[in-house]
Amino acid sequence: xxxxxxxxxxxxxxxxxxxxxxxxxxxxxxxxxxxxxxxxxxxxxxxxxxxxxxxxxxxxxxxxxxxxxxxxxxxxxxxxxxxxxxxxxxxxxxxxxxxxxxxxxxxxxxxxxxxxxxxxxxxxxxxxxxxxxxxxxxxxxxxxxxxxxxxxxxxxxxxxxxxxxxxxxxxxxxxxxxxxxxxxxxxxxxxxxxxxxxxxxxxxxxxxxxxxxxxxxxxxxxxxxxxxxxxxxxxxxxxxxxxxxxxxxxxxxxxxxxxxxxxxxxxxxxxxxxxxxxxxxxxxxxxxxxx
Amino acid sequence: xxxxxxxxxxxxxxxxxxxxxxxxxxxxxxxxxxxxxxxxxxxxxxxxxxxxxxxxxxxxxxxxxxxxxxxxxxxxxxxxxxxxxxxxxxxxxxxxxxxxxxxxxxxxxxxxxxxxxxxxxxxxxxxxxxxxxxxxxxxxxxxxxxxxxxxxxxxxxxxxxxxxxxxxxxxxxxxxxxxxxxxxxxxxxxxxxxxxxxxxxxxxxxxxxxxxxxxxxxxxxxxxxxxxxxxxxxxxxxxxxxxxxxxxxxxxxxxxxxxxxxxxxxxxxxxx
Numbered sequence: 171x172x173x174x175x176x177x178x179x180x181x182x183x184x185x186x187x188x189x190x191x192x193x194x195x196x197x198x199x200x201x202x203x204x205x206x207x208x209x210x211x212x213x214x215x216x217x218x219x220x221x222x223x224x225x226x227x228x229x230x231x232x233x234x235x236x237x238x239x240x241x242x243x244x245x246x247x248x249x250x251x252x253x254x255x256x257x258x259x260x261x262x263x264x265x266x267x268x269x270x271x272x273x274x275x276x277x278x279x280x281x282x283x284x285x286x287x288x289x290x291x292x293x294x295x296x297x298x299x300x301x302x303x304x305x306x307x308x309x310x311x312x313x314x315x316x317x318x319x320x321x322x323x324x325x326x327x328x329x330x331x332x333x334x335x336x337x338x339x340x341x342x343x344x345x346x347x348x349x350x351x352x353x354x355x356x357x358x359x360x361x362x363x364x365x366x367x368x369x370x371x372x373x374x375x376x377x378x379x380x381x382x383x384x385x386x387x388x389x390x391x392x393x394x395x396x397x398x399x400x401x402x403x404x405x406x407x408x409x410x411x412x413x414x415x416x417x418x419x420x421x422x423x424x425x426x427x428x429x430x431x432x433x434x435x436x437x438x439x440x441x442x443x444x445x446x447x448x449x450x451x452x453x454x455x456x457x458x459x460x461x
Numbered sequence: 462x463x464x465x466x467x468x469x470x471x472x473x474x475x476x477x478x479x480x481x482x483x484x485x486x487x488x489x490x491x492x493x494x495x496x497x498x499x500x501x502x503x504x505x506x507x508x509x510x511x512x513x514x515x516x517x518x519x520x521x522x523x524x525x526x527x528x529x530x531x532x533x534x535x536x537x538x539x540x541x542x543x544x545x546x547x548x549x550x551x552x553x554x555x556x557x558x559x560x561x562x563x564x565x566x567x568x569x570x571x572x573x574x575x576x577x578x579x580x581x582x583x584x585x586x587x588x589x590x591x592x593x594x595x596x597x598x599x600x601x602x603x604x605x606x607x608x609x610x611x612x613x614x615x616x617x618x619x620x621x622x623x624x625x626x627x628x629x630x631x632x633x634x635x636x637x638x639x640x641x642x643x644x645x646x647x648x649x650x651x652x653x654x655x656x657x658x659x660x661x662x663x664x665x666x667x668x669x670x671x672x673x674x675x676x677x678x679x680x681x682x683x684x685x686x687x688x689x690x691x692x693x694x695x696x697x698x699x700x701x702x703x704x705x706x707x708x709x710x711x712x713x714x715x716x717x718x719x720x721x722x723x724x725x726x727x728x729x730x731x732x733x
Binding site: 248 | 653
């Protein structure tokens with residue numbers, strides 16, 4: 171599988187769902203290098219998930235634009251695919267059929283498809299389950315199928331919307347490690363939206379802290395740690411503490427809104443032992459994004 | 462229509478489809494009890510000498526008559542004629558009912574607008590359309606096909622709409638994300654997702670159509686299962702009448718069994 175990353179450029183992105191609804195985020199700017207793993211951390215309702223949907227071309231922004239290597243993202247494409255919180259597999263299909271569905275949409279021949287699907291299934295270590303119905307699989311295995319379904323398209327960018335938050339701690343840890351290692355091996359850009367600080371430290375090269383209402387990127391931190399990253403490693407723990415501190419600082423200073431920008435709160439889900447980020451004060455603060 | 466109620470009957474599978482010896486035994490035992498009750502009923506009635514002529518309603522004359530009528534080719538002709546009317550009527554019902562159901566399920570305004578009128582139409586006994594059908598259509602055949610179609614269409618449409626309501630909207634998001642066209646979404650997502658519900662609707666429709674078919678053939682036509690029964694009644698050939706009733710029951714059972722098999726084949730609901 172030959173995959174390459176892409177240069178991401180987000181320019182003055184502003185979004186509100188309807189003219190009357192609150193602004194999700196305003197004039198957000200962001201750049202990411204080819205092959206970079208980026209984590210966007212924020213509380214539920216800060217607009218991070220909306221930002222990801224816009225990056226995937228699943229939602230049109232109110233203003234501003236997302237460019238991938240100077241190509242405007244204005245619709246979904248197999249080149250930039252998204253993994254959701256739940257795997258959303260097609261339950262009437264086998265693992266191999268689920269993985270190959272994108273190639274089927276692209277009109278690939280059965281023979282060509284078979285090889286590529288087998289490769290993607292091997293990548294997520296599910297070769298023994300290729301001919302099983304996806305309903306026979308555990309939650310973690312199903313999320314692996316969803317990962318293979320995304321990777322089979324050889325995307326330039328993989329967008330992850332809290333994809334492991336519904337999984338148990340062990341499965342989550344294994345998938346966090348595997349997704350990062352696969353993305354690094356293939357050179358894909360990762361953009362992970364999460365409210366789990368640990369997840370950001372374990373998976374990303376750089377963490378952006380989004381807070382407030384309307385949401386803004388308040389801070390960013392390079393996560394320059396060697397692979398593989400282990401939760402108990404003192405350097406990982408130290409980075410986690412730094413990120414947590416930065417998060418509290420940003421969240422504490424951000425103006426806290428009431429309801430989220432899309433009118434409903436995202437579910438707060440446990441994050442495997444790490445303390446949950448909390449907004450401690452509602453004092454207003456001017457935009458504090460670095461660099 | 463209640464989709465839950467519609468699917469509830471699926472657990473009751475025809476005995477002969479069960480692979481276990483126990484199931485097979487119960488299948489034959491149930492039939493034996495039915496025939497025994499039939500025989501006892503006729504036996505008790507014919508104890509009164511004035512009712513002796515009703516003996517030909519019994520199971521033995523009926524089974525003998527099945528052989529005779531089959532040998533004469535009457536059963537085959539009746540099955541073919543009635544089957545054609547039923548098949549065409551059901552095909553029309555499916556051809557209109559499935560797209561109608563998809564539209565009801567996909568378009569909220571249309572779904573809400575059509576709900577009351579369609580529920581009202583569903584509750585009209587299909588046979589009550591007969592006088593109108595006879596006036597509107599040139600031939601009796603077309604009128605019968607219309608009655609079958611009008612009786613079956615609602616089950617198919619409502620089941621399809623109910624099936625569509627259960628489709629996870631995230632599947633569309635995932636499909637779009639992976640480059641699916643509208644055609645792909647229809648053929649690869651919607652159709653497989655709702656096949657189970659559509660087939661359940663067709664099963665209900667078949668039940669209605671099969672019930673409508675026989676009385677609809679009582680008048681006007683000179684062929685088919687309903688006509689053969691009416692003809693037997695008029696010629697006082699009660700053994701022939703009972704033979705045709707047996708044939709109608711058996712065919713209905715087999716047709717239902719075939720659709721049930723299809724439902725099981727296309728059901729992706731676990732534990733369903």
